[in-house]
Amino acid sequence: MAVKKGYNNCLDTVRPVRDTLEVINGKWKLPIIISVGIGNERFTDIQDSIDGLTPKVLAKELKDLEEHQLIKRIVIDDYPVKISYKLTPYADTLNPIIFALKDWGINHKRKIFNKE
Amino acid sequence: MAVKKGYNNCLDTVRPVRDTLEVINGKWKLPIIISVGIGNERFTDIQDSIDGLTPKVLAKELKDLEEHQLIKRIVIDDYPVKISYKLTPYADTLNPIIFALKDWGINHKRKIFNKE
DNA sequence: TAAAGCACTTTCCTAAAGGAAAGCGATAGT
DNA sequence: ACTATCGCTTTCCTTTAGGAAAGTGCTTTA
Numbered sequence: 001m002a003v004k005k006g007y008n009n010c011l012d013t014v015r016p017v018r019d020t021l022e023v024i025n026g027k028w029k030l031p032i033i034i035s036v037g038i039g040n041e042r043f044t045d046i047q048d049s050i051d052g053l054t055p056k057v058l059a060k061e062l063k064d065l066e067e068h069q070l071i072k073r074i075v076i077d078d079y080p081v082k083i084s085y086k087l088t089p090y091a092d093t094l095n096p097i098i099f100a101l102k103d104w105g106i107n108h109k110r111k112i113f114n115k116e
Numbered sequence: 117m118a119v120k121k122g123y124n125n126c127l128d129t130v131r132p133v134r135d136t137l138e139v140i141n142g143k144w145k146l147p148i149i150i151s152v153g154i155g156n157e158r159f160t161d162i163q164d165s166i167d168g169l170t171p172k173v174l175a176k177e178l179k180d181l182e183e184h185q186l187i188k189r190i191v192i193d194d195y196p197v198k199i200s201y202k203l204t205p206y207a208d209t210l211n212p213i214i215f216a217l218k219d220w221g222i223n224h225k226r227k228i229f230n231k232e
Numbered sequence: 233t234a235a236a237g238c239a240c241t242t243t244c245c246t247a248a249a250g251g252a253a254a255g256c257g258a259t260a261g262t
Numbered sequence: 263a264c265t266a267t268c269g270c271t272t273t274c275c276t277t278t279a280g281g282a283a284a285g286t287g288c289t290t291t292a
Contacts, residue, residue: 007161010154014147014166016221017214021143023224031130038126043269045123050130057250059270080259083269097220098133100212105132107209108139159239173280175240196289199239
């Protein structure tokens with residue numbers, strides 16, 4: 001017998017949503033993924049492509065994203081040594097999320113601009 | 117003439133994504149929307165349906181969500197007065213985001229469980 | 233009359249996020 | 263020799279998020 005409770009159970013949806021949010025939390029992770037995905041591979045290019053992103057924050061976020069296997073850091077060993085950041089194939093699975101967020105943002109701005 | 121820069125421009129995507137994240141930021145807003153959407157209308161039901169959610173945080177998030185026109189607070193004026201929370205039709209536009217986040221979370225857990 | 237429920241608020245506190253600015257070690261260009 | 267660039271790190275500081283616990287005013291139920 002299930003436990004009786006007065007509220008509807010939403011954990012089937014809430015749990016996986018929260019699992020995802022733990023991976024892509026904060027202001028910067030998705031912007032960084034988008035920037036790298038669009039072809040920015042160098043530290044300073046990524047930084048310059050995103051308004052307000054400081055090197056300290058970028059370095060930290062890149063480490064987090066590497067741990068989650070969404071970005072790989074590649075050391076190119078000629079002279080001079082170059083560092084290149086690329087998305088992993090796994091990062092491509094985030095595309096539906098990114099497009100959904102993008103579409104909603106575009107629509108939301110339009111809504112605010114027109115009505116308020 | 118466009119300004120020359122060494123990096124690829126990603127602001128077309130980054131900006132609307134960030135606009136969206138500003139609305140649904142934090143650990144709790146989407147879980148609350150999911151819970152209300154599934155039929156939890158009372159303050160304590162919403163609270164009880166989401167693990168770890170405290171009344172202070174719930175009250176604050178409900179206010180934020182009202183301001184963004186995603187939830188409406190309805191006062192039902194018989195004796196005793198009842199308060200009911202409902203999603204606005206606008207909140208339904210978040211569904212693609214919620215489903216994308218849910219799917220990714222489910223898949224991510226499976227990935228972690230199987231391989232690491 | 234006491235206890236419990238509802239919808240919160242208040243206070244206090246900690247941890248984490250994030251911004252500003254400077255610096256650093258290596259290399260490259262002038 | 264000097265300056266600039268790259269990929270960071272370090273320090274310092276402020277802001278925000280969020281958790282714990284208690285309480286409040288009202289009402290209902292036992």
